[in-house]
Amino acid sequence: MTAKPDLAALTALRGIAAWYVVLYHIRTSSADLLPPFLLDIFAKGYLAVDFFFLLSGFVIWLSYRDRIAENGIAAIPGFLARRFARIYPLHFVILCGAMVFALVLAATGRSSPEAYPWQELPLHLLLIQNWGFTTALSWNDPAWSISVEMAAYLLFPLIALGTDWRAISTPILLALIGLFALALHSFFVAMDAPILDANITQTGLLRCLIQFTIGTILCALWLRWRDRAIAMAALSAAGGIAVGALALTGVIAETLAVPLAFSGLLLTAALTATMPRNPLAARPLHYLGEISYATYLAHFLLFVLFKLLFVDDSGQIGAGGLAGFLVLTFIVSALLYHLVERPAQRTLNKQFEKLFARKPQTA
Secondary structure, three states: OOOOOOOHHHHHHHHHHHHHHHHHHHHHHHOOOOOHHHHHHHOOHHHHHHHHHHHHHHHHHHHHHHHHHHHHHHHHHHHHHHHHHHHHHHHHHHHHHHHHHHHHHHHOOOOOOOOOOHHHHHHHHOOOOOOOOOOOOOOOOOHHHHHHHHHHHHHHHHHHHHOOHHHOOHHHHHHHHHHHHHHHHHHHHHOOOOOOOOOHHHHHHHHHHHHHHHHHHHHHHHHHHHHHHHHHHHHHHHHHHHHHHHHHOOOOOHHHHHHHHHHHHHHHHHHOOOOOOOHHHOHHHHHHHHOHHHHHHHHHHHHHHHHHHHOOOOOOOOHHHHHHHHHHHHHHHHHHHHHHHHHHHHHHHHHHHHHHHOOOOOO
16 A cells, blocks of 8 residues: 655644634634724634535545455444544543533532533533534534544445545546535525534534535545646636635625635645645644644633633733733643643554454354
């Protein structure tokens, strides 16, 4: 099996997207500080999650499709185990932190039962809280997307065993991307949801599964086009920019335009990833991408605590408070990455490898 290409630019984009979500969640507490145009930009930070879904499908296809296709059903437990080791330990640690925080709030008379419903905790522990079982985000709100990612991992073996996108012609693949995007848009219309952030507990699962699937197709296109990187990147960028511009002017609905525009962005980034002097290959940006999962999963509860300790009844933070929270988020993200996420992932992967390496004992 050939080595997986090092697409550092995609890692950097993951970091940028994670910080876009951070800015989305803190924007209302910075309304007195930031100019209106920035607030408008940050108000669309929820769309970064859609980029995550596309990127996840892209990377998972690149890393695991051939392994599963070559080894069949026998490869599925190992795939799922490695994905569990990747996403669950940090989720569990932060969820435990949320439980402690909820208990402290209750003990001090500041409990928030709607934000920390104990009866729904088993769903969060099982990472199925956003599979249509709940009506509101709770505990650690950003974890909803991790829940639906778990569903995408269960879907992926069916995609990998069912088809090889590389065997399908480019026009058909492009048509499939368009059809999947149209299907997602139609679903949101049927749900009376005008934006991708609407009614997350009921729309988030399909939002992830469809865009994850589009991401797998994008990876197949990248594998086909990477020898013509410059020309195809230009076409992808042009397509993404055109769709994005139409969305900004209201010609195309967000629920249709965003998956298509982000598909162009992702393909462009992948096709140009190995080009010399790529700014997205810079080490600081790459590091932000490395710790982005910790940033994404930890920042929400961290901001709740930060506001409780340092923000007055106005709900607004000054420049110093904003800078302090951003620095704090970076530090906590780095600590969680190095002390929890990576060590736990390595340990679990080693244990899973030992488990799957065992052979049945003969009588």
